[in-house]
Amino acid sequence: MNRHGAVPQTDVNDSWRGWIAENLILGGHPETLVGIMVQSGIVESSARAEVDAALRSPYLRGVSRLHNRLAKRDWVLGIQSRLNQLAQYEVPRRERLSGEVFLNEHYRRNQPVIITGMLDDCAARSRWTFDYLAAQLGDREVEVQFGRNADPDYELNSMSHKRRMPFGEYVAMVRDAGVTNDFYMTANNDGHNRDALRELMSDLPPLTEYLQEGSNGFFWFGPAGTITPFHHDLTNNFMIQIAGRKKVRLIAPCDTPKVYNQRHCFSPVDGRNIDLQRFPMMADVPVIDCVLEPGEILFLPVGWWHFVEALDVTITVSTTHFKWDNDFYTHYPRNQDF
Structure with a gap:
């Protein structure tokens, strides 16, 4: 039985795995992700195992390259965005x-x-x-x-x-x-x-x-x-x-x-x-x-x-x-x- 106020134990499902992948791609630190998972009721050893598995995944590495390409496009868009801030524009x-x-x-x-x-x-x-x-x-x-x-x-x-x-x-x-x-x-x-x-x-x-x-x-x-x-x-x-x-x-x-x-x-x-x-x-x-x-x-x-x-x-x-x-x-x- 859980102690009063303890977080119920949670299993790692595909929803959590998708969350791990998305946050790793977006630059989240592995230790930060593990901490959030533990606070949500996932056993620390399970949390670390899932994050480590994601880091080793060739699928994640492929998606990371795609993310880098999108980051390059955002950088190009950001050039005009910064230039637009140099003067007020009116239609x-x-x-x-x-x-x-x-x-x-x-x-x-x-x-x-x-x-x-x-x-x-x-x-x-x-x-x-x-x-x-x-x-x-x-x-x-x-x-x-x-x-x-x-x-x-x-x-x-x-x-x-x-x-x-x-x-x-x-x-x-x-x-x-x-x-x-x-x-x-x-x-x-x-x-x-x-x-x-x-x-x-x-x-x-x-x-x-x-x-x-x-x-x-x-x-x-x-x-x-x-x-x-x-x-x-x-x-x-x-x-x-x-x-x-x-x-x-x-x-x-x-x-x-x-x-x-x-x-x-x-x-x-x-x-x-x-x-x-x-x-x-x-x-x-x-x-x-x-x-x-x-x-x-x-x-x-x-x-x-x-x-x-x-x-x-x-x-x-x-x-x-x-x-x-x-x-x-x-x-x-x-x-x-x-």
Whole structure:
């Protein structure tokens, strides 16, 4: 029988062996690992035997070489990361960029930009009022994300938050909501909403300087307070801001090793309040802030981390149908557990 307060004896299973391997690869000292295992109830002789076996394993040596290659890639990324800290960066606003200038100075260089002036005559900006949307399309069934406040991983679990309702009912909810992140119509609902709201796309300019002819977009519509957590896209993206303002926080791709990306394209770092005790590597990561105004277009380059908060009721149309190569997802890792 264990003495009062003693840790129950624990066997070494494959979960522990995986933990040993991962921590040895990450530079953990063998004696430190043994100490942790003993504190967890593993007999010291068993703990030492398992750590010694891992150190002798040819499999671990092979994985260690792979880890060294990744460390070299992180070093290369870190060069640009350190250079980015030498001066404060602001997302430039550029009026009516030509396609050639946009391609050469932003798209090809993977640099964000806010384009102004291209939506001055956009019919959607004056036409898409609450009353208009409800009157024209109110009886259409649409899909919306609901119950987001109760789930800290609502983006990862977006499939479980889908709900359908008449568009007119949703418009009324947004009108009366105040500030909330509990519901939001996003690109994750586009599979259903594209057909239901198809007429709206004709109110947008074609933007053929940058986009393929006949391009469609993803319709985003929600109250003030909606939050899209830090993530990166697998393509280049336009955020075409029709109504309301959005605060956007950006992190360059070279800082990916510091944003604690352990699942797919998401980061657990909260853009509203970056917790440096929980995420200390974020301390030297430059976070670039901008506010996207109605009538502006934000170019989000592929790989850039972004956090988006609606400051007002907002309508945004996003699109990925650029005239130039935008297939960065074909070779994206299939195993998305990092």
